[in-house]
Every structure is written in C-alpha cells, then in structure tokens.
Amino acid sequence: MERTTIGQLSDKKGEKVHIAGWVDVRRDHGKLMFLVLRDRSGVAQAVVKSGVEAFETAQPLREQWVVSAQGTVNERPDNMKKDEQNGDIELVIEELTVLAPAAELPFDLDAELNLDTLLDYRPLTLRTQRGRDIFSVAATIVQAYRWALITREFTEFQAPALTGGDAEGGAEVFKVEYFHDRTAFLATSPQLYKEIMTGVYERAFTIAKIFRAEKSATTRHLSEVTQMDFEMGFIEDHLDVMEMLEAVIRDVCAAVVEKHPDVFARFDTEAPLLPNEAFPVLTLLEAQEIIEKEFGGKAVGEPDLEPEHERQICEWAKKEKGSDFVFITEFPTAKRAFYTYPDPNNPERSYSFDLLFRGLEINSGSQRFHDYDQMVETIKERGMDPEKFSFYLQMHKYGVPPHGGCSTGLERFTARVLNIANVKEAVPFPRDMNRIDSRLSEE
Amino acid sequence: MERTTIGQLSDKKGEKVHIAGWVDVRRDHGKLMFLVLRDRSGVAQAVVKSGVEAFETAQPLREQWVVSAQGTVNERPDNMKKDEQNGDIELVIEELTVLAPAAELPFDLDAELNLDTLLDYRPLTLRTQRGRDIFSVAATIVQAYRWALITREFTEFQAPALTGGDAEGGAEVFKVEYFHDRTAFLATSPQLYKEIMTGVYERAFTIAKIFRAEKSATTRHLSEVTQMDFEMGFIEDHLDVMEMLEAVIRDVCAAVVEKHPDVFARFDTEAPLLPNEAFPVLTLLEAQEIIEKEFGGKAVGEPDLEPEHERQICEWAKKEKGSDFVFITEFPTAKRAFYTYPDPNNPERSYSFDLLFRGLEINSGSQRFHDYDQMVETIKERGMDPEKFSFYLQMHKYGVPPHGGCSTGLERFTARVLNIANVKEAVPFPRDMNRIDSRLSEE
Numbered sequence: 001m002e003r004t005t006i007g008q009l010s011d012k013k014g015e016k017v018h019i020a021g022w023v024d025v026r027r028d029h030g031k032l033m034f035l036v037l038r039d040r041s042g043v044a045q046a047v048v049k050s051g052v053e054a055f056e057t058a059q060p061l062r063e064q065w066v067v068s069a070q071g072t073v074n075e076r077p078d079n080m081k082k083d084e085q086n087g088d089i090e091l092v093i094e095e096l097t098v099l100a101p102a103a104e105l106p107f108d109l110d111a112e113l114n115l116d117t118l119l120d121y122r123p124l125t126l127r128t129q130r131g132r133d134i135f136s137v138a139a140t141i142v143q144a145y146r147w148a149l150i151t152r153e154f155t156e157f158q159a160p161a162l163t164g165g166d167a168e169g170g171a172e173v174f175k176v177e178y179f180h181d182r183t184a185f186l187a188t189s190p191q192l193y194k195e196i197m198t199g200v201y202e203r204a205f206t207i208a209k210i211f212r213a214e215k216s217a218t219t220r221h222l223s224e225v226t227q228m229d230f231e232m233g234f235i236e237d238h239l240d241v242m243e244m245l246e247a248v249i250r251d252v253c254a255a256v257v258e259k260h261p262d263v264f265a266r267f268d269t270e271a272p273l274l275p276n277e278a279f280p281v282l283t284l285l286e287a288q289e290i291i292e293k294e295f296g297g298k299a300v301g302e303p304d305l306e307p308e309h310e311r312q313i314c315e316w317a318k319k320e321k322g323s324d325f326v327f328i329t330e331f332p333t334a335k336r337a338f339y340t341y342p343d344p345n346n347p348e349r350s351y352s353f354d355l356l357f358r359g360l361e362i363n364s365g366s367q368r369f370h371d372y373d374q375m376v377e378t379i380k381e382r383g384m385d386p387e388k389f390s391f392y393l394q395m396h397k398y399g400v401p402p403h404g405g406c407s408t409g410l411e412r413f414t415a416r417v418l419n420i421a422n423v424k425e426a427v428p429f430p431r432d433m434n435r436i437d438s439r440l441s442e443e
Numbered sequence: 444m445e446r447t448t449i450g451q452l453s454d455k456k457g458e459k460v461h462i463a464g465w466v467d468v469r470r471d472h473g474k475l476m477f478l479v480l481r482d483r484s485g486v487a488q489a490v491v492k493s494g495v496e497a498f499e500t501a502q503p504l505r506e507q508w509v510v511s512a513q514g515t516v517n518e519r520p521d522n523m524k525k526d527e528q529n530g531d532i533e534l535v536i537e538e539l540t541v542l543a544p545a546a547e548l549p550f551d552l553d554a555e556l557n558l559d560t561l562l563d564y565r566p567l568t569l570r571t572q573r574g575r576d577i578f579s580v581a582a583t584i585v586q587a588y589r590w591a592l593i594t595r596e597f598t599e600f601q602a603p604a605l606t607g608g609d610a611e612g613g614a615e616v617f618k619v620e621y622f623h624d625r626t627a628f629l630a631t632s633p634q635l636y637k638e639i640m641t642g643v644y645e646r647a648f649t650i651a652k653i654f655r656a657e658k659s660a661t662t663r664h665l666s667e668v669t670q671m672d673f674e675m676g677f678i679e680d681h682l683d684v685m686e687m688l689e690a691v692i693r694d695v696c697a698a699v700v701e702k703h704p705d706v707f708a709r710f711d712t713e714a715p716l717l718p719n720e721a722f723p724v725l726t727l728l729e730a731q732e733i734i735e736k737e738f739g740g741k742a743v744g745e746p747d748l749e750p751e752h753e754r755q756i757c758e759w760a761k762k763e764k765g766s767d768f769v770f771i772t773e774f775p776t777a778k779r780a781f782y783t784y785p786d787p788n789n790p791e792r793s794y795s796f797d798l799l800f801r802g803l804e805i806n807s808g809s810q811r812f813h814d815y816d817q818m819v820e821t822i823k824e825r826g827m828d829p830e831k832f833s834f835y836l837q838m839h840k841y842g843v844p845p846h847g848g849c850s851t852g853l854e855r856f857t858a859r860v861l862n863i864a865n866v867k868e869a870v871p872f873p874r875d876m877n878r879i880d881s882r883l884s885e886e
Contacts, residue, residue: 003677005596020677021645022842039677040596040645064842066813068677099677100813102842123639123837132643139599143589153448153483156582158669158853160872161604161629161652162617164879175620176629179658179666179876180883186604186619193872200569200578202464202483209604209652215622223622226601234446234463234482234511234542370509370543391880394566399465399507399545410601429603429636433622436607437834440623 001070007041010086012073019044019091020068020099022127023061033058035093037069044086046071046093054096063109064102064127070095115422119435126428133263135428137256138414142207144255145228145408148248154203154230159190161209165388172213174223186211189407191339192392194231195368199400205230207410215433219422220307220360222411223431231368231405238341238351238367241404242327245355245363246279249325256417269419272357275323279355283330287313303335311359329353338382339375341367341404351404358416365406372396444513450484453529455516462487462534463511463542465570466504476501480512480534487529489514489536497539506552507545507570513538558865562878569871576706578871580699581857585650587698588671588851591691597673598644602633602651608831615656617666629654632850634782635835637674638811642843648673650853658876662865663750663803665854666874674811674848681784681794681810684847685770688798688806689722692768699860712862715800718766722798726773730756746778754802772796781825782818784810784847794847801859808849815839 001018009017021039031050035058036043046069048058054069061067071093081088106121107113109128118125125131146156163185166173178184190208197204210227232244253272256263264270282290288299288309295312299305305313305328317326333342333350341351352366369375375396379386386393415426424430434440444461452460464482474493478501479486489512491501497512504510514536524531549564550556552571561568568574589599606628609616621627633651640647653668675687696715699706707713725733731742731752738755742748748756748771760769776785776793784794795809812818818839822829829836858869867873877883 020844040598066842066844099844100839100842103815103840105841121837123642123834124841126639126643127841135600135643136598138601142599142601143593146586150586155483155579156585157578157871158581158585158652160667160874160879162654162667162874162879164881164883174627177618178879178883179656182883184617184879196566196569197871199566200575207650209601211605213622224603224605372546391566394564396543397546398548398567398570399509399543401463401509401542428600428640431603431605436603436605436621436627438607440607440621440625 005041006037006039006044006086009044009073009091010089013075013089014073016070016072017091018068018070021066023063023065023067026061026063033061035061037067037091042085044089044091046091048093048096052094054093057096057098058093060101061098062102063105064124065098066100066102068097068099069093115424116439118425119430120438122429122437129266133260133266134414134418134420134426137260137263137418138410138426140256140259141252141414141417142226142228142410144252145248146205146207147255148251149203149205149230152203152244152247154205154232155197155201157193157197157201157204157206159187159193159206159208159229161187161211163187172215174211174213188212190227190229191337191407192389194229194405195339195400195403196392196395198231198233198403198405199395199398202233202401203230204232217433219424220412221432222423222427223433224427226410228408228410228413229405231403233401233403235367235402235404237402238329238353238365238404241365241367241406242279242281242329242353242355245365245406245408246325249355250274252413253417263418267418267420269417272417273318273322273324275321275325277321279325279327280317280321280323281327281329281353282313284328284332285330287326287328290316303332305354305356305361307360310356310361314356314359317356324358326356327353328356336366338378338384339366339368341369353406355406355408357413358419360412360416362412362416363406363408365404367402367404370396370400370402448484449480449482449487449529452487452516452534453532456518456532457516459513459515460534461511461513464509466506466508466510469504469506476504478504478536480510485528487532487534489534491536491539495537497536500539500541501536503544504541505545506548507567508541509543509545511540511542512536558867559882561868562873563881565872565880572709576703576709577857577861577863577869580703580706580861581853581869583699583702584695584857584860585669585671585853587695588691589648589650590698591694592646592648592673595646595687595690597646597648597675598640600636600640600644600647600649602630602636602649602672604630604652604654606630615658617654617656631655633670633672634780634850635832637672637848638782638843638846639835639838641674641676641846641848642838642841645676645844646673647675660876662867663855664875665866665870666876667870669853671851671853671856672848674846676844676846678810678845678847680845681772681796681808681847684808684810684849685722685724685772685796685798688808688849688851689768692722692798693717695856696860706861710861710863712860715860716761716765716767718764718768720764722768722770723760723764723766724770724772724796725756727771727775728773730769730771733759746775748797748799748804750803753799753804757799757802760799767801769799770796771799779809781821781827782809782811784812796849798849798851800856801862803855803859805855805859806849806851808847810845810847813839813843813845 025036
C-alpha cells in the first residue's frame, strides 16, 4: 500500500492507510499501547490493541524507534477531540513492522539540557520539537531572503570560501595549507566578490559561509557563520540599501509568520514587531544620547554601541516606535571596513549602517567606493598595499556604479526571531574555539 | 526622475525616461553617437545628437563606462526594427551624466580568450554576454533545484565546511590550523551531516561547499565545489532516490528552458534532451557491454567508467533512448564510500548509481546503511575506527529509517547544460592547484 504522510491522516477518516515514522511517545496501558508517531509532516496518535500480532511487535518499541504501520483512521468521539494536529483522529494499527530499533536514550528529550549536552548529542537533540522548530524556521528565513532578492532582480552567485590573501586584515583568519606550499585563507566575508558581481549584474546576492578565528566564546560568536549578503548598484547613497534591506526583512518575517504561525508561543516570544511606518533610523550620536538619557551611563563619543547599548536602544525602539528593528547610521569611517564610503560632507562619518533586532546587531552595511582613484588612495591611507587588491580593483578600474550592500547573519537572525539566548543553538552543527561536533578538549 | 530599467523601455514609447547603465558598445558617426547601454535587465540602443550638451559629455565614453541618461523613447521606423530586445525602439539621449569612467580595456571583450586570460581578468570578463549567461543559468539551476526539493517536503540546512577529522579517508583533504593547536579539515562532502538531518526531518537538503586537495588540473576538477545534496528516508532502495532525482532534474531543466529560452543557441547547443519515458537505467555491466559492442575497446570488468566511456554511453543513450541523461547502477561495493548499502542478494554490488549527462558524471548517489551494527561492522571491515565516527553513529544508534541520497555538482551540471568544455569556466571565481583569483605561480 502507498505510504500516507502523517499530516494527511485527518483527511483519511475511515480509510485504511500505511504510514511510517518515528515513535515520539510510547504509553503502555496494559491491553492497549498508545504511540505518538512522527514523520516529516507531523505527529498523530496511534493505538495497538492486544490480540493482534502488531501488539507483540509493539512491545519492545521505545522512543525514536522507526516503524512502518498499517491501520484504520478512526474519528475520535467529540469529547476526545483535541485542538492540535490530528487531534480529531486516532490510527488503529493492524500491522506493524520495525524498520530500525533505537538504543535507550541517554536522557529525557523533554528535559532542559545544558548547551554542551545539547551539542554533544546533536544528532539526537535536533529531533526534538525545539530542534526541528529552529531549523525549520532557519530554512524558511534563508529561502524567503533569497526569494525577496530574486523577485527584486538580484542574481545569486556562489562566493568562494578559499581566498588567496588576508587582504582585508582585521579579523582573525584561519589558514589553510594550499598547493605549492602556499597558505590560503578562509573567507571572512564575501564582500569583495559581491562587489565584483555588482559590476556584472548590478544586483547580486550570495549565501556564503564565512569563518572567524576569533578566540571568543560569547553567546554571539561562531567560527563558521552563514551570511546572507546582497549588493546593489546605481544607488544614491546607503539609504537606498537600507530601504531594500527593510523590504527584504519584512518579506522574511511575513514568510516565517505564514509558515510557522504556532512557533512563537513555543519559544515564549511573539512574531517580530514591525512598525507601520519605516523602521526607525537613528544616527550613532542620536542613539547614544537616547541611551544616556533613558538608561544612564556613558555612551556619547564611543565609536560603536556596546552589546548592552544595543539592547537598550532596541528596548527604546520597541516602546517608542513600536518596532523590533532599528537602524543605526553614521558610524565613524575609521572604524568601518576600508571599502566604506565616507560622507562627502563630513568624511569622518561614513555612509554606513547597522540593523539591530531585539537587542542584537544582525546586519551591517554601507555604500562602498566606486571610484578607482579614491579606492586606491584609501587603501594606501589605511596602510595596506593596493597591489594585493589588484584583482578586486579591476572592478573599479573597468567601471562600476555607485553601489552598496549589507550582510545578515542567518544564525543571529534566527536566534532573535525565536528568542534563543545563545547563537550556537541556532546552528545545527556549531563550530567554535572549543567544539567541532565533539568537544576539542576531550579528544 | 525615477529610474526606468532598460528592459522596460519598449513599453515606454514616446515617453521621457531616466535610465542608468554601462556602455556596452560606442559607435561614433560624426554628428551622431550611438551607444548600446546595458543594465541588469538588458540592453538598448541609444543615440546622442550633436548640438546638445550631452553630445560633449558622450565624447570620452568608451566600453564599460557607467552613465546615467535622460531622454525620449522613440519607436523605430518599421524597416529599422530588429527582432531583439528593444529592437523596436531607440532612446534619444537629452541629458547624460558619467557615473564612473573605465580604463581602456586590455583586450576586445568579444574575442575568444584563452582560459588563463579569461580568469586573470575575471571581474571584467564576467561582464560579457557569455559570462552573464553562464552565471544567470547557474543561479536558475540552484534555485530551481532547491525549489524542486522544497515543494517535495525537503528541509534545507547549512552543512558545515569545517570538520574535525578526516574520517572518511580517501579524498585528499585540506588542513586548517584550528584552535588549541588542533588541525581541522575542510569538508569533502556534507554526507554525514545530511544523513543526520534525515534522522530529524526525514527529507533534507543542503547546498554546500566541498573542498578537494587533489593535485589534478583536468577540465573536470576544482579545489572548491558547490554541491547540491539531498537525502531522504523511508525508501525501498536506491531506485526511490533515482526517481526523486529525475523529478528534480526535470524541474531544473524546465526552469532553465523557461527563463533562458535563447541561451542555448548562444552556446551552440540545445535544451537538454529529456526522454518521454523515465531516464534510461543501465547496470555498470550492461553499460560496459554496450560500450564494447558499439565503440570497441575493453570495458567489462572495470570497477567504474572511464571519462571516455562516460562520453560513449551518453552518445548511445542519446541515439537509442532519446535522452541526454542516463543512470548507471550496481557499482562494486568496495569502490564506493563506506556508507553505501550493499545489495543484500549480492553484497559485492551496491545499491548505488551515477547520473551521466552529456558525457559527464554530474551526480552520484546510493542507499546508505541504517542499521547501527551493520554500519559499525562495515567501518571496521574497511579498516577505519568506529570511535572516530561516534558523532555520526548517534544517528544509527537512535533510530534512522532506510535512507539514501545523492549529490549533484553545480559547476559540472551548469557546464554540461551550456556545452562548456572546462568546468572552471562554470565557476565565477575558480580555485584549483594553480589559481586563487590570480595565478599562484606568478606571485
């Protein structure tokens, strides 16, 4: 018999069906065995009654065993119906086959686990409702992000992970033993390639892995990150990029709400709060003044917002502007990457921005240099060698329009959508200074 | 005035418009200057007539200069209309601004360049019609591939690029200096993670970068590759995976034909030939016998098909079965990866397959082990240490259904769709033993 997915059972009342899935829950009631079964489409309650062979087969079943079952979909009496998936039916199992047994679980999957245990047992803990929720939402985010850009005439490309030089300097970079005894480096950003593609397609985006060798074990750092990057040409200034980003973010939030309406309650949060007006925009100075006035402490004059300041200004934006998102602009040019375009009227300030979401910077962007001579001059002023950028500088040399772009961290965005405290939980297989799958110190 | 994209000009006959783009062609006719202008949406012919200030501005323009222009969209007389984009109109430029100049080009962009020059000047050569075509098609392929899987209830995830061990052995692996003086490795496949996700979502896919440190400079090898991988649970055997793959490939081909109907002629090829029936399937032995019979030489008894054999069997499949695609099955178990499921009736042959497309293997797949004890035993038999696979083996330990999957190389697939001889041309920024952007030997 053709397999029916569990999500379709409610439409098959009175019919014989064949399903397959995992045992999520097993409750032994003597002459009745209740099973909650799960497949890719959801869960349903099934029952096996004594007297059929399936009842014997069901005896050894435990959580995570994999089974194939045939039976009849019975409608529950009205007083037994529940307001949940398949809450109006129960599958009466007539035939049962074990496809794969499972070892006894090392802990109760419903328990709240500490992060190390959660990650040590990742192949198992990903199977929990929480695990499946996080990465279902992440999948929706990344696809909605791409789709928002594709429908706005951006062309996707694959940015390289291996780079030839640590050209940008700054961030700590992983070294790779390459051919000819050469050292290659893992990309810290797809930035230069994304700009090059702006010279080709005018609007380009990439979902790229980036790597940071920072010895940092905070709740916001990872060694391997998925960045969602776009870049667009023929802009007036960075405000055009911010407008595009806001449109993309709104599309992404709408997709998450549409596809996962129930998920927010399970994470003790709500759908992202979007203002009716445009996202609030504050200059760094304005934000710092608000922080000092509303929350006390010292902020004005600092070149960036501290993590605590990011939380405070987001709290303010939510209360005063009804928005979980807030843009910060006009960061000091000297504190941003070398390709950041300075404000022509005040070159110490840059045409740059960060987007904060629920207390965390999730996106950073700016207008970039498009003029060859200005770019070369700036590279020199920053103490770097234009020769090392000759590949990148071909873009400026052969004509590129005023352009800008930005970069959203998938993990940070997912974590903030779902109110997850540590970004490591928003990566299926996180890498950091202490872990690649298993803990490094233990091996 | 709002900017109009060039692709919309034909709908604006008689109207004043503002456009912006690159100079693709400049033809100086004395009192008339003809320009072909390009933006993300396409090209159009424009003319600047002497007597307006724009005519002076236009004098220094050369190929790849970036301009902004205002003017009127004139319908061409019937005898001047051409059957091409904007072939029925001409833009008469009244105002012209240079947004960015371009240096004199190092060569004629229309010339046929050798591969090294093409890649040395990648930021420039990507801008040719050929460059833009290749990566527009690649973007369509990857998005259509994902969409084909999403609509079939697969969940996307981000597979890691950094791995903790060279567990699988076999392929040459790049080493990375990691924290704690540890060596990490660049992933040669997302295989183990993809299987783990099958335990979570039943159907999972990833678009992942993989890395091969092979000292190979052939037309089919790259050091960094984009793989499109999927994996599915509750299969009968590998034939279920092949059926899914065929459906995905058909969707992808349909998307390319729909979005790029003109591209095939520009690459001296045709849309992929898809049979009315299912893709032809040959066992390795059957394929070898056909090769010997039809093309001569020795093939039977070899554990795999040589590149020349792949070309021959594809030639046969096209002629005899009307298909650019052909599946080869039943490869020797010993020659496939350790997780490949052997045929229970003949364990020396495996439940594996390759998909060949126009003379090249573009996909490889199989059923995998799902039973914990069998998997541990096989790892031992292959001389590897199950301890090193303990993270992966959690999946088997805690119950995973019979499953299988496969992996398509984006670059190889793109190259074959567009009749590109060297796979390096199907990567925007190829990495191989001699090149990371610039040639390694020259630095």
